[in-house]
Amino acid sequence: MRLNTRTWGSGDRTALLVHGIMSDSRTWRRVGPALAERGYRVIAVDLRGHGASSRGEYGPALFARDLVDTLPERADVAIGHSLGGLALALAVDRLRPERAVYSDPAWATTSPDGRIDAQALVAGGTATREDIAALNPRWDEADVDVELATLADWDPATAHFLGDRPLLGFLPTRPVVPSLVQLADPSFLIGAAAAAHLRRTHFEVRTVRGAGHTIHRDDFEGFMGSLEGWV
Template sequence: MLLNALESGYGDRTIVLLHGLMGSAESWWRIAPLLAGQDYRVIALDLPGHGHSPRDAEGTVESAAAAVVETLQQLSPGQHITAIGHSYGGTVLAAAADRLPLERAVYADTTCAFTGGADRQALAAQYAEGRERRRDPAWLMASRPYYSARDAAVEAHAADRFDPVTAASISSGDDVAYLPAPGSILVRAVPSSYVTDDDARRFAAQGVDVRSVAGAAHTIWYSHFDEFVASLPEVFQV
């Protein structure tokens, strides 16, 4: 499966951006132009069931990872890449990492793991209900006061194109757990609803460089853009 990509920049270095669940490639709307202006070729992908990428009623993390690998083999064959994966996108990145020519992997507020075994039909209904709420930019801004008007518009647009059945399929299979390779970077919000202190210590013990952004929301760059950028001097030229 080939995924839809938003490409920008013409640098010698390639960076790949993987959004979280219910987001899209447009979720990086503020990050991508910054990187493109720093001599990166930026490839932001819509994961399966998101944005303009194909839906997959039998999708898994592994099939999403395979789609990422296949797409990048088409778009950047043989090129070493830096990749940033947020939340679910981080889990997909961890699943694909050993098949990608990675120079650096960055995981944003994710443990690269979740519990499977959900009731597919019931979960699809829950995702459909959540999609309806998120289609309203006003609701997004009321529930997430740190959103700018552009953030809300982008995420409402993502909700319009989000497929609940694909998302439900991903969580109805087996439990999922990946461990980022030593030398990877994890940037987490503190406090985080996703990455506990124990998780952070476990990752650090395995050689993952754990960094924190105090007070940030789950989508760190929406609430704390400057702090997120500053936490990754290896990626952003700051």
């Protein structure tokens, strides 16, 4: 499936951005322009079932295939958040960016059974402005606006694959390209054991102190600072 895309900049370098579940390319409203100012042509996708992209069947392999169908190979850097980090990890051997950044990726979870509650995500799709602001007290008002808009354009059926298998099955065994894993503090996805595994297998792991799961909205400066040497 060819995905809807949003672009910033016209630089000689290319950066790819892949959002998390319940979101879309609008989540990168500050990151896209910031990378463009650094000389990148930035391309952000709407995953299937999100934003202006088409609906259909859902699953990790399909999310990954869509990235391959839509995005250019050999980008200078690719950044995937949460579900986007999972999709990027499954597509990285075909996209082959120079560097990959996985921002609090959905590769595992700290829950005892290794699963995320899909029904809780679906229920979150009906969140009000007040709910979003209360859950994310560090967000700018503009990010609350974006969250409301992206929830309105999200197909909740995208969450159902999460109940089919433990996320622990997606923890990579090695980086395909030089890779940074950027973690929230604390991360409900990548716990201490998973982080230690990633370090042992040659991923660089950095934690953005005090940041929530959507690091780039919770602490934009911390997010960008954590990318030093990678963008």
